[in-house]
Amino acid sequence: MVEIELDGKKVQVPPGSMVMHAAEKVGTYIPHFCYHKKLSIAASCRMCLVDVEKAPKAMPACATPVTMGMVVRTQSDKAVKAQQSVMEFLLINHPLDCPICDQGGECQLQDIAVGYGGGASRYEEEKRVVAPKDVGPLVSMQEMSRCIQCTRCVRFGQEIAGVMELGMSHRGEHAEIETFVGQSVDSELSGNMIDICPVGALTSKPFRYNARSWELGRRKSVSPHDSAGANLIVQVKNNQVMRVVPFENEDVNECWIADRDRFSYEALNSAERLTQPMIKQGGQWKAVDWQTALEYVANGLKTIKAEQGAQAIGLLASPHSTVEELALAGALVRGLGSSNIDSRLRAADFGNAAADGEARWLGLPIAALSDLQRVLVVGSNLRKDHPLFAQRVRQAVRKGAQVNALNAAVQDWAMSVANTLVADVTRWTEALAGIAAAVAESKGVAAPVAAQTDDKARAIAASLLAGDKKAVLLGNDAAHHAQAASLLALAQWIAKETGASFGYLTEAANTVGAQLVRALPGKDGLNAGQMLAGGVKAALLLNVEPGADTAVDGQALAKAEMVVTLSPFKTNLDISDVLLPIAPFSETSGSFVNAEGRLQSFHAVVKPLGETRPAWKVLRVLGNLLGLGGFAQESSQDVLTQALPGVAGGEFVSGARLSNKTAAAIDTTAAAAQPCVASIYQLDALVRRAGSLQLTADARAASEVSA
Secondary structure, eight states, X not given: OEEEEETTEEEEEOTTOBHHHHHHXXXXXXXXXXXXXXXXXXXXXXXXXXEETTOSSOXXXXXXXXXXXXXXXXXXXXXXXXXXXXXXXXXXXXXXXXXXXXXXXXXXXXXXXXXXXXXXXXXOSOXXXXXXXXXXXXXXXXXXXXXXXXXXXXXXXIXXXXXXXXXXXXXXXGOEEEOGGGOOOOOTTTTHHHHHOSSSSSEETTTTTSOOGGGOEEEEEXXXXXXXXXXXXXXXXTTEEXXXXXXXXXXXXXXXXXXXXXXXXXXXXXXXXXXXXXXXXTTEEEEOOHHXXXXXXXXXXXXXXXXXXXXXXXXXXXXXXXXXXXXXXXXXXXXXXXXXXXXXXXXXXXXXXXXXXXXXXXXXXXXXXXXXXXXXXXXXXXXXXXXXXXXXXXXXXXXXXXXXXXXXXXXXXXXXXXXXXXXOGGGHHHHHHHHHHHHHHHHTOOOSSOOOOOHHHHHHHHHHHSSSSEEEEEOHHHHTSXXXXXXXXXXXXXXXXXXXXXXXXXXXXXHHHHHHTTOSOOTTOOOHHHIIIIIOSEEEEESOOTTTSSSSOOGGGGXXXXXXXXXXXXXXXXXXXXXXXXXXXXXXXXXXXXXXXXXXXXXXXXXXXXXXXXXXXXXXXXXXXXXXXXXXXXXXXXXXXXXXTTOOTTSBOOGGGBOOOOOOOOXXXXXXXXXXXXXXXXXXHHHHTOTTGGGSHHHHHHHHHHO
16 A cells, blocks of 8 residues: 555555545545546546645646655645636636536536636637537537537547547647547447536437426436346426436446436326326227226126136236336235236246246346456347446456357447357357357366357357356346257356356346246246237236237237236227226336345335326235235335345345256257347337437337338
């Protein structure tokens, strides 16, 4: 450790640290613009100049390495005058548009100018003007005259997103940040550039001119999309969600969120919201009150149970539903005497389940992804399926990690991939068995199954056999594969022989939680595929849109005697008999269990829209109307306590309940079908209805493929 004196305080920091790091350690604020703790050091703004003893001039704190015995003063006349001079230069060309700037009230330049800026400018020349640029539907570059060339956005693209979409062109007063030859900004993490911009140069295009920062209420929440469980700050005005930004959690999402976490809120305010219960009568939809709708559903379920047996009733639940909703959904179905409930909507191999009450999971903490030295990713478009996981793996690659992939095609993950084994999806078990055989060949042990190896398989095996921290990660394609159990068994064998962890990246916000609360069919229950194919006479759909959320289109459900849709949106109109408006994540309390098994609870941030009600309350009342026991909960916390006893918000589910172990036999014959996987902006009902996300390059590309 190196000891320095900072404003009279002794500080010890690791060798190679900068003065800025020492200041952060003791809580001393040094004004800065270009410095960001997650980005490389540029030292371009010079706002962090400090007085270093024996140095002839003020030095930038962000780029001055500490030395033993160094004496630093951040508030001396020398330091303050230097900082004031820099601020004067920065304000020469900055426009005087604070009253109309979206960044007003949360602008770093505005805040620092109060302390270090002058009351008047000595410069009378015309301010420079930078032409506005259109770079896509999410990020606005309409006011680039405000840019101070801190290059945070440029470095973010290079180092975090992995794509240098923005750069600086020209020199001197003509320098400006722009894309290359008029291209758009298409990164799935692009919205983070808005957060790290210290001035109002980059702003949110969907939020633009909608509210001022001081008008917004701020409430914590959790992302309902992929399995990272990103922590959010949801900003609200007049009981309406206006903006979503990251809440820093170093163990989960650091200080970043994906664009679908940030911009999907548009769906919450869309015209497609269902705001009151509806029943189809004579082919026409009619609005009714809750009592009428729930009694209609309860009587229908009782009649079907009496006439055709409890096994004629089934429930399909989205893994984006909360722990509480899924727990009560399971209790409702089982209370009726049925075992037909499933949340594996896109799966093809339904025999690949963990033991009852256990769950398949990531196999290691999310934070550990940043420190891996060797990775094998099987069946995942990592960058698009799991943007925040990809970002962590990208950091590992920057530190020297080797990433290997087994996929149907070479994909751009915005990072260096050491080896990609390309194989037809139907022959993935054969290809993965080849990697296992190459590992066995190198170690001189018996392979789990006879298989052919090639140079690429041997290269991947050699990579996995080197290094210390390793993981074999199965993606959404592997989880939904027709031979998912065989792929897991092979991953388990490879991990054991190479000393790696293994597990699933897991698709949805609550894929792990759904398994833990047994949102899966019982011993004789029908799985999702069988129910969607017409195996039930009464179907309840919890946050499910057949076709969009499922591997089977679900049109056979139209022949059922009763289909009840519980959704925040007007959907499934062609197959449903009843629509019940339930609250999205912003209007209900609940919990998700992310890929690493971390339980994260959240509260409603706005009141339910219209007659919308939280789904757990709807299911509880329905259970009471059906005369079932165990439906007396007064709060979502009561439901959670019963569903996952002993687990508090922010804590990990017991490791004994998280298991990727399998005893499945390995089948290397060709699979019959392609796995069903959602593209980045088709994952769930919210992102599908977020207008700005549907205008992105990723959404357009996905629609072209589906067309």
